Amino acid sequence: MKRCLSLFLAFLLLLSAAVVPTTAAYEFSVDLPVINIRGNAQSIVDEDGVVVYDFDPSEEAIKACAKRVLPLLLKGFVTNNFDEYYRAFGEEMTKIYYHCQLDENGNAQWGTGIGKEAQDWLAECMQHDWADENGRYAVSGCTYNFDWRLDPLESVDGLNEFINAILVNSGKNKVNLYCNCLGGELLLAYLAKYGADKINGLAFTETVVFGSELVDETFSGRMNIDPNAVVRFMGDEFMEDELRENPVLRTFLNESIILAKQTGVLDGVTKLFMRTLYDKLYEGLTPELCLATFGTWPGYWTLVTKEHYAETKQFIFGKPGSERYEKYAGLIQKLDNWDMQVRQRIPELLQGAMENGTKLGITVRYGSQFPPVLQSNDANGDVWVSAKNASLGATVAEIGTTLPESYRARRTAEGFGKYLSPDGQIDASTCAFPDQTWFVKGEPHNNHGVYSEPFWTAFFNYNGMPTVDSFREYPQFLVAVRTNPGTSNTAAFLYPMTEENMHTETYEVDAKEKTFFEKLKFFFEHVRLWFAALVNLLKK
Numbered sequence: 001m002k003r004c005l006s007l008f009l010a011f012l013l014l015l016s017a018a019v020v021p022t023t024a025a026y027e028f029s030v031d032l033p034v035i036n037i038r039g040n041a042q043s044i045v046d047e048d049g050v051v052v053y054d055f056d057p058s059e060e061a062i063k064a065c066a067k068r069v070l071p072l073l074l075k076g077f078v079t080n081n082f083d084e085y086y087r088a089f090g091e092e093m094t095k096i097y098y099h100c101q102l103d104e105n106g107n108a109q110w111g112t113g114i115g116k117e118a119q120d121w122l123a124e125c126m127q128h129d130w131a132d133e134n135g136r137y138a139v140s141g142c143t144y145n146f147d148w149r150l151d152p153l154e155s156v157d158g159l160n161e162f163i164n165a166i167l168v169n170s171g172k173n174k175v176n177l178y179c180n181c182l183g184g185e186l187l188l189a190y191l192a193k194y195g196a197d198k199i200n201g202l203a204f205t206e207t208v209v210f211g212s213e214l215v216d217e218t219f220s221g222r223m224n225i226d227p228n229a230v231v232r233f234m235g236d237e238f239m240e241d242e243l244r245e246n247p248v249l250r251t252f253l254n255e256s257i258i259l260a261k262q263t264g265v266l267d268g269v270t271k272l273f274m275r276t277l278y279d280k281l282y283e284g285l286t287p288e289l290c291l292a293t294f295g296t297w298p299g300y301w302t303l304v305t306k307e308h309y310a311e312t313k314q315f316i317f318g319k320p321g322s323e324r325y326e327k328y329a330g331l332i333q334k335l336d337n338w339d340m341q342v343r344q345r346i347p348e349l350l351q352g353a354m355e356n357g358t359k360l361g362i363t364v365r366y367g368s369q370f371p372p373v374l375q376s377n378d379a380n381g382d383v384w385v386s387a388k389n390a391s392l393g394a395t396v397a398e399i400g401t402t403l404p405e406s407y408r409a410r411r412t413a414e415g416f417g418k419y420l421s422p423d424g425q426i427d428a429s430t431c432a433f434p435d436q437t438w439f440v441k442g443e444p445h446n447n448h449g450v451y452s453e454p455f456w457t458a459f460f461n462y463n464g465m466p467t468v469d470s471f472r473e474y475p476q477f478l479v480a481v482r483t484n485p486g487t488s489n490t491a492a493f494l495y496p497m498t499e500e501n502m503h504t505e506t507y508e509v510d511a512k513e514k515t516f517f518e519k520l521k522f523f524f525e526h527v528r529l530w531f532a533a534l535v536n537l538l539k540k
Helices: 002-013 060-080 083-099 116-125 153-169 183-194 213-220 227-235 239-242 248-264 265-292 309-317 323-327 329-340 343-355 405-413 451-461 516-539
Strands: 035-039 051-053 142-144 175-180 199-205 357-367 439-441 477-485 493-498
Touching: 002 060, 002 329, 035 153, 051 477, 060 083, 083 265, 083 323, 116 142, 142 153, 142 493, 153 329, 175 183, 183 199, 199 343, 199 451, 213 227, 213 343, 265 309, 309 329, 323 329, 323 357, 329 343, 343 357, 343 405, 451 493
Parallel strands: 035 142, 035 175, 175 199, 199 357, 357 439, 439 477
Antiparallel strands: 477 493
C-alpha cells in the first residue's frame, strides 16, 4: 500500500524525472567525445554527503498531514471558508518536502542534488581523455550530473567548464551533447549563453523542456480526471513497469478500474470529486501545494510552456506588488530570465546551431497515456510530455485515434505525405524541424535503455547534417519492440514502423462503439476476471 501511495503522489506532485546511470560500453563508438546530460532524481545530500531527502515521503508523515488537514477541510465545507485548510495543508507539505525546497530566490538551502559519488565521477572525467584504445568514444558518453532544481542559466557554467576540460584532455575541437528529459534545459541554456561553436551534434531525446503538460497543467491548476484515461493508464505499459514486482496487484487494480468504469461508478466518483472538491479548492490549494513542493525550483519552471508561462506565474505568485509576489521576487527574476533568454527563443537557438554546422536530432516517444489528472488526458505522448510539445509542433491525433482520413489525404496532395506516420497518428511536417525529428512508438518516457545507441552512433558519425532520410534503418517513424515484456529482463529494439508492428497500444485505436450485447458480454467477462484477480491477490 505504501508503494501504491508513493506512486500516486509521484504522478500528482511530479516527484521525479528519471535517471539511469551511464555505463561504459564501446560497442557503439564515435569520433568525438559524447557528454550525456540526463534529468536527475538523486537524493538531496548535505555537505557531509548525508541524505536529507530521498523523494519517498514516509507513511507517518502522510498520516500526520491527513490527521491535521481533513478536519479543517470538513470545517471549510461547513463554513464555506477554506483559508485555514489551505494554510495548514501548505505547512504540512512544507514539513514533508522541506529539505528539497529552494529559498525565495531559487537557491539551495539544505544541500545538493549531486551526491559525492556523482561529484567524484565528474572530477575524474575532467582529469583525462576517456577514449578507447582506438581513439574513439562510447556513444553512451560520460554522464554529466547537475542539480536539476536550480536555475539552468547558472548551472550551465559548470557544464561549460566540463566541456573545456574534455576538449583539452582529448585534443579535439568539438564534443557531442546528448540530453534526456530535464537534461534538455542545460543544452538550451548552453546554446543561449555560450553558442554552438564547440558542439558537433545536439541530441534531444524525449526532452520535456519544450513544454511538459505534466508540469504546465499541474502548476496552473488545469486538471481533470477522465474515466476513460484512468482505464487506459492502468492498462498501459508504464504501469506494468511500475508494478512489475507485483503483477498480481497490477492485474487486480486494472480489472477493478475496468469494472468500476463499466458499472458507472468511476464516472460518478470522478465527477463528484471534480465538482465537490477540486472545483472548490484548486485556486487556493494549488499555489500552496506548488510552493511547498517543487514550485521553488527554476528547473521545473522550464517545463511550463510559452503559451501559459505568464498566467501560471500569476496563478502561483499573484500579481506584481502582492505580498507573495514580492516575497519570491528573486526567484521570479530567474524565471523571467529563462523565459526571455531561452523559452521564447527555442526554435531560434536550435536554428542558429544548425546554421553554425551543428547536427540536430530530436527523438519523440508516443503511444502512452498521461497520468489521468490533466486537462490534456487525451494527448498522445510518453506519459510525461505530449508528442506535440516534445517535437516542437507536430500535428498529433488524440490518444486512441488517428488523424482524419480527409486531413491525411489533403496533406498528401499538398506534398507532405512522407511526413505522415504509417499508423495515421502523426503529421511531422508541422514540426519546427521536420527533417531532424524522429518519432518512436511503444516506449514510455522513463525507460532509458541502450536500444537507441545504434541510432545515435549513426547520427553522430554522419558526414554532414543528418535528416530523417539519411538512414535506411532509421526512418522518421520507428517502433520500440520489447523482448521479455513485463519482466526485469526486458529490453527494446528500434524497427522501422510498418502496418504489421505499428499498433503497440494496449487499447483499441479508433474503436467503434460497442452494441448493447457487446457491452453486456464485456461487463460479465470482467466480472469474472475481477473475481479471479481478487482470489489470486488473497492467495498471495
